Amino acid sequence: MFPSLDLSLGNIYFAGLALTALCCALGVLVSRHPLNAAVLLIGAMLSLSGIYALLDAPFLAVLQVMVYAGAVMMLVIFVIMVLNRAREDALPRFDAWSVATAAAPLALCGLLAATMIRHPLQASAAAVRGEPEPIAERMFSMTGGGWWLLFVAVGVTLLVAVVGAVLLAKRKLDTPAEEPAQEAHHGH
Amino acid sequence: MITDVINWICANPYLVASLLLVPAVPLIFFNILPLLVVMERRGAAFIQDRPGPNRAGIWIPGLNVRIRAFGMIYNACDFVKLAVKERFNPAFAAASGYYVAGPFIPLAAALILPAFIPVFAPIAYSTADGVGWLHGTTIATHSGLLALFAFSSLSIYGIVLGSWSANSKYSLLGGMRASAMMVSYEVSIGLAAAGMFLIVGSFDLAKIVAWQGDHTWGIFAQPLGFVLFTVAMFAECNRTPFDVVEGDSEIVAGFHTEYGAIRFMLVMAAEYYHVIIASALISTLYLGGYHLSPIPLPVGQDFAVVNLDDRWMREHLGAVLALMLGIGAIGAAVFAGLINGRRVHYLKSGATDAQERAREYILYTAAIGGAALLMAVGAVLLAGWSPAPKAVVAGVPVWGGLVDVLTAVAQFHILLGKIILVAWLFVWVRWTVPRFRYDQIMALGWKVLLNGALINLLITAIIVKLVR
Numbered sequence: 313m314f315p316s317l318d319l320s321l322g323n324i325y326f327a328g329l330a331l332t333a334l335c336c337a338l339g340v341l342v343s344r345h346p347l348n349a350a351v352l353l354i355g356a357m358l359s360l361s362g363i364y365a366l367l368d369a370p371f372l373a374v375l376q377v378m379v380y381a382g383a384v385m386m387l388v389i390f391v392i393m394v395l396n397r398a399r400e401d402a403l404p405r406f407d408a409w410s411v412a413t414a415a416a417p418l419a420l421c422g423l424l425a426a427t428m429i430r431h432p433l434q435a436s437a438a439a440v441r442g443e444p445e446p447i448a449e450r451m452f453s454m455t456g457g458g459w460w461l462l463f464v465a466v467g468v469t470l471l472v473a474v475v476g477a478v479l480l481a482k483r484k485l486d487t488p489a490e491e492p493a494q495e496a497h498h499g500h
Numbered sequence: 501m502i503t504d505v506i507n508w509i510c511a512n513p514y515l516v517a518s519l520l521l522v523p524a525v526p527l528i529f530f531n532i533l534p535l536l537v538v539m540e541r542r543g544a545a546f547i548q549d550r551p552g553p554n555r556a557g558i559w560i561p562g563l564n565v566r567i568r569a570f571g572m573i574y575n576a577c578d579f580v581k582l583a584v585k586e587r588f589n590p591a592f593a594a595a596s597g598y599y600v601a602g603p604f605i606p607l608a609a610a611l612i613l614p615a616f617i618p619v620f621a622p623i624a625y626s627t628a629d630g631v632g633w634l635h636g637t638t639i640a641t642h643s644g645l646l647a648l649f650a651f652s653s654l655s656i657y658g659i660v661l662g663s664w665s666a667n668s669k670y671s672l673l674g675g676m677r678a679s680a681m682m683v684s685y686e687v688s689i690g691l692a693a694a695g696m697f698l699i700v701g702s703f704d705l706a707k708i709v710a711w712q713g714d715h716t717w718g719i720f721a722q723p724l725g726f727v728l729f730t731v732a733m734f735a736e737c738n739r740t741p742f743d744v745v746e747g748d749s750e751i752v753a754g755f756h757t758e759y760g761a762i763r764f765m766l767v768m769a770a771e772y773y774h775v776i777i778a779s780a781l782i783s784t785l786y787l788g789g790y791h792l793s794p795i796p797l798p799v800g801q802d803f804a805v806v807n808l809d810d811r812w813m814r815e816h817l818g819a820v821l822a823l824m825l826g827i828g829a830i831g832a833a834v835f836a837g838l839i840n841g842r843r844v845h846y847l848k849s850g851a852t853d854a855q856e857r858a859r860e861y862i863l864y865t866a867a868i869g870g871a872a873l874l875m876a877v878g879a880v881l882l883a884g885w886s887p888a889p890k891a892v893v894a895g896v897p898v899w900g901g902l903v904d905v906l907t908a909v910a911q912f913h914i915l916l917g918k919i920i921l922v923a924w925l926f927v928w929v930r931w932t933v934p935r936f937r938y939d940q941i942m943a944l945g946w947k948v949l950l951n952g953a954l955i956n957l958l959i960t961a962i963i964v965k966l967v968r
Contacts, residue, residue: 347598347664354657370641378650386656390679393664393672445642445702 326366333359346392350385357381371447513901514625514634522615525638529614532776532916533769534575536923540772542571543927557860565859585761590666602662603756603763606655606770613651613777616644618706619915620790620908621713621810624896631893636790636908637706644705645697648781649690652736655770656682659745662767663755674754677938678738678745684945685735691953692728695960696721696785709789713809717794718786724956726786728949730925733778735945738771739926741933742941779922780915787918790911792820814899814907818885821910825879832872836865 336356343349361376452460509516545552556577557568567573589599620636637644656679663675696718697703700711712718719726735742746754756767783789788809796808799815813820843861847854889897899907936944 351598351661370647371643374641374643374646374650378646378653382650382653386653386660386679386683389657389660393660393675 322366326363329359329362329366332356333363347389350389350392353388354381354385357385514623514632518634521619521638525617525619526611526614529776529780530611530773532919532923533772534572535920536772536776537575538571539920539924540927540930541574543924544931547928547931563859563863564856565863566856567860567863579765582765583762587762588760590758598661598665599758600763602658602665603759603766603770605658605661607658607766607773609651609655609658610770610773610777613648614780615639616641616648616705617780617784618709618789620911621710621807622706623904623908624893624898625904626891626893626898631896631898634904635706636911640706641704643703645693645703645708645785648705648777649686652774652777653682653686655774658770659755662759666755666758668758670751670753670757671755673751674745674757677751678755681735681738681742681745681941681945684942685732685949688728688732688945688949688953689736691950691957692725692732693785694953695725695956698957698960698964705784705789709784709791710807710810712788713791713807714796716796717788717791720794722786722956722960724952725960726782728953728956729786730782732945732949733782734926734929735941737774737778737926739775740930741936743935744938744941747935775923775926776919779919779926782922783915783918787922789918790915792914810907810911811897813910814897814903815886815888817887817903817906817910818882821885821906822879822883824910824913825875825882829872829875829879832868832875836869836872839864839868 333356336352336359339352340349340356343352357376357380361373361381364370364373364376450457450459451463452458454460542552553571553574554568556573557566558573559566615638618636622636623634625632625634639647641647659678660675663671663678666672696708699721700708702708708718712721715721738745746752746756751757756764759767788794791809792813793809797812799808799811839861843858843865846857846861851857887899887903890900891898
């Protein structure tokens, strides 16, 4: 009796997670405080990771939690906390720019929907399954078809970006005495 | 309907066991928490040469004894105090939703973590179509360790959101420090553990533990990795010497300055639960997990699918249980002797409550001595037992219910013993090593641990490449 529950249970979980993801995504759009939007975005990412896990791709699910919900959103929340500390007034919900930029994701949605209607998704467990070993083999294969050189190049690029950021930050740090002196001058 | 369910349960005992493990494992891990608190308080007292919490007690009228249970009554008192205190919402809290949710997030994130830790070796059982496996990991996945890191990294949200919403500068500074430290030390944790992944070739904690059973413990394969991982884990748990997150002289109690009553208790529970998880992770990655022996012992007949230490334990189950019970019996007997010594000493001191204390100590001695006796009898009875596999199905030995249950219990207790030893290491370091300054912590994290982990990874990669 219990094994027969499997399929329907999966569907119930999928419905719950998909609904949560959609509601959170909608909340990101309409929330007026950036911190609320960021927290709702974490909710959407966690639900997505649950959907990946339901699709038999635990590695992808874990990476979603680790990289997006864990690291990227942490940085976003950190920045919001530091920058938005002083302003308690909420932001406007929509302005002309946000309505204009909404066209791009809507167009993408339409494109995806059209593609999915024309070619229905055929999810085979073997193709969807993202295990660490096949991914690593695909990426770092030295014999052919591997992307290890690209990987190293991306790593070096990121390193250059980090060094550049440190250099830019250092330039400001190196001249701390001037700022207060100037301000004092202006004050007089 | 009910008979259907009962029939299904009787027909699939191993499936029922795997279902029962889902709530059981986190609950058992959670129940180490009060023990850890007692260990922390008594350990601190022991290291600082003072008696520690030893006043609160429960009066038992019939026996005319006041039981203090080695400071455990203090735990109960603290729990009652924190649980029934008024829940206080500071009017200055910026976003009360985040303020209320703050303490729950770390605990909720931590409660899922034991599900990824293998607590016993996979058990083979015969089914209608071959052989089935009951995994010791509640969520058996190939990315178990990554999942553990991922979910434990979510707990920082509770600290950050809670500290921000409390709208106090001490809280905010504490939260900033916590997240900065988490970010700097998570890199070292991942890189230090990467040496272990390279050797085993998998993120699966069950596979990592099985490799240690077949070859040797991680601490011998990765000594530098073990040290780096342990130090980084100390920092991740925000404990002394890395406790800049709270500091009496600078930022009061750090991120939980504005939390009181049961919310404060949740914060502290999450902190201690993280210590337990960290101990479990260190034991699993580097101390052989549930395995008994650091080197594989000779087994009668080798089955490639079963790891050697597990196989050896099953073949010598009686001797293993006798050894464990014997260690328990000796420990309990020594403890009972110490308590009896206290009783004699106290009676000689001529204190006014000497008779009352003596009665209490006699009760302890009797209980612990009785337990020691029972364990010794059990050890003697079990010593000669050496079971054989009931059948070999598709090249896998199937041992049958009793051996499976006893092996799983024995392996779980081995893991628990290692967890408690590592947790004691946490307590020991906390009360021995003085606190670091903030810049020292950052220098240690980025200049020593990170470079050490990278060098360790490089050396490991070269050796693994040469060996394979």
